[in-house]
Amino acid sequence: xxxxxxxxxxxxxxxxxxxxxxxxxxxxxxxxxxxxxxxxxxxxxxxxxxxxxxxxxxxxxxxxxxxxxxxxxxxxxxxxxxxxxxxxxxxxxxxxxxxxxxxxxxxxxxxxxxxxxxxxxxxxxxxxxxxxxxxxxxxxxxxxxxxxxxxxxxxxxxxxxxxxxxxxxxx
Numbered sequence: 001x002x003x004x005x006x007x008x009x010x011x012x013x014x015x016x017x018x019x020x021x022x023x024x025x026x027x028x029x030x031x032x033x034x035x036x037x038x039x040x041x042x043x044x045x046x047x048x049x050x051x052x053x054x055x056x057x058x059x060x061x062x063x064x065x066x067x068x069x070x071x072x073x074x075x076x077x078x079x080x081x082x083x084x085x086x087x088x089x090x091x092x093x094x095x096x097x098x099x100x101x102x103x104x105x106x107x108x109x110x111x112x113x114x115x116x117x118x119x120x121x122x123x124x125x126x127x128x129x130x131x132x133x134x135x136x137x138x139x140x141x142x143x144x145x146x147x148x149x150x151x152x153x154x155x156x157x158x159x160x161x162x163x164x165x166x167x168x169x170x171x
Contacts, residue, residue, distance in 0.1 A: 019135055021142035022048075023154055024116040026077070026105075029053050032149060034142050040099065040122045042092035062088035062096070077105045077113045098123040106153060117154060136167045
């Protein structure tokens, strides 16, 4: 079975094992994400480190899936309830990739939608990795990004996720 790799600036990411983390600041319309998310969507990692507009991310969603994805994002922003969906993206490499996303929209102190945060996984040939060690390593990388960006809430969520995986956050 051939594996599909998207080669980024520094390294390739095997899409069948990929878990990418993101946070979308709604007021600034900027998506911040780790390098795995960037590789899944085929966006240069440095663009997501400084924040890219959501339009740059969702333009890769397959045309047939776009209405459903847009509706689910809207409903999650309005309700604050978790969102879980699977859709296809058209990767800039020309491949069609099946992505499963999970997220929710957090509220600020006034109760207004503020940060939409979550994760995406990429499925290759219908096989998804359940390897807890790989997930933990992705959580650790996302935690480093959250700390650099001073996203305290994301730090708490990622630290909690690591605890659920039986791992401690590295200082």
